[in-house]
Amino acid sequence: MLSNIRIVLVQTYHPGNIGASARAMKTMGLTDLVLVNPRRYPDPEASRLAAGAEDLVDQARVVASLEEAVADCVQVVGASARLRSLPLPHFDEPDAMAGELVGHAAHDPVALVFGRERFGLTNDEIRCCSHQVSIPANPDYGILNLAQAVQVLAYEAFKAWRRRPESDYRPARPAGERQPTREQLGHFHDHLGRVMQASGFLTQPHARTEAQLQALFARARPSRKELSLLRGLLGSLERHLPDK
Incomplete structure (x- = not known):
């Protein structure tokens, strides 16, 4: 056309x-x-x-x-x-x-x-x-x-x-801006939860902190590249935590 x-x-x-x-x-x-x-x-x-x-x-x-x-x-x-x-x-x-x-x-x-x-x-x-x-x-x-x-x-x-x-128009999306899958988001939130627990940030098992952070990231909608950066940050922090 x-x-x-x-x-x-x-x-x-x-x-x-x-x-x-x-x-x-x-x-x-x-x-x-x-x-x-x-x-x-x-x-x-x-x-x-x-x-x-x-x-x-x-x-x-x-x-x-x-x-x-x-x-x-x-x-x-x-x-x-x-x-x-x-x-x-x-x-x-x-x-x-x-x-x-x-x-x-x-x-x-x-x-x-x-x-x-x-x-x-x-x-x-x-x-x-x-x-x-x-x-x-x-x-x-x-x-x-x-x-x-x-x-x-x-x-x-x-x-x-x-x-x-x-x-059938679809705008081109650079690879770094692609949205993460639900599985990738799940791994990120599990990783975040482990680091918060190990660091002592979470002290009350029934607090709504994790749910509130999940809501924050849902609003922020990080791309796959941004999620990878966050996972890298969590990994770096995890390596510096004392072994229990």
């Missing part, structure tokens, strides 16, 4: 904005980048600002016109900072746009179109679109950098996609 969402940049002036837009795309799982008559491409500045998304820059397609860029798309949304008099459906909120766009992308290619840094899309280019979208911003200063605009709308598309049941 995300592979059907195309980002189209029209006559980009600064090559760095191509790279920054590619980076914004890649963070949101988008890979289809089309450039309409870029001023300079390829260019080292585009690759430099891609910062890990050089593959998207390298595989970007260059076309001569917006019509060519979106010819196979069933929905084409032009990003515009200002309303036009053209009778096109207009999305006032990007999330509403993204929900509809992703729905179409389930079966067919769609496109988000961004104009030039200085003056955006022309009226003729807007006519190539099926819809318009604006990004709500400070009315006293509503100017977004090209890559920032790509990031906002790419994020909305990604959010709409991951909320669909068929996306």
Whole structure:
């Protein structure tokens, strides 16, 4: 579905904005980048600002016109900072746009179109679109950098996609942040209890100290790595306790 969402940049002036837009795309799982008559491409500045998304820059397609860029798309949304008099459906909120766009992308290619840094899309280019979208911003200063605009709308598309049941989205979790199993937690609490008993910290067999500490760690939800550190601390303390 995300592979059907195309980002189209029209006559980009600064090559760095191509790279920054590619980076914004890649963070949101988008890979289809089309450039309409870029001023300079390829260019080292585009690759430099891609910062890990050089593959998207390298595989970007260059076309001569917006019509060519979106010819196979069933929905084409032009990003515009200002309303036009053209009778096109207009999305006032990007999330509403993204929900509809992703729905179409389930079966067919769609496109988000961004104009030039200085003056955006022309009226003729807007006519190539099926819809318009604006990004709500400070009315006293509503100017977004090209890559920032790509990031906002790419994020909305990604959010709409991951909320669909068929996306099966699961955020990546580093190994050190994985939650411990119940068995691992049980071994930790047994270890903690042994050290508290051996150290003389627990002097009343019926006190609720152990239960309160278990509740504390349940609220803290230590990761596997953190639990391992705690077990290491307990082991070190245990080695310094006098033998009975």
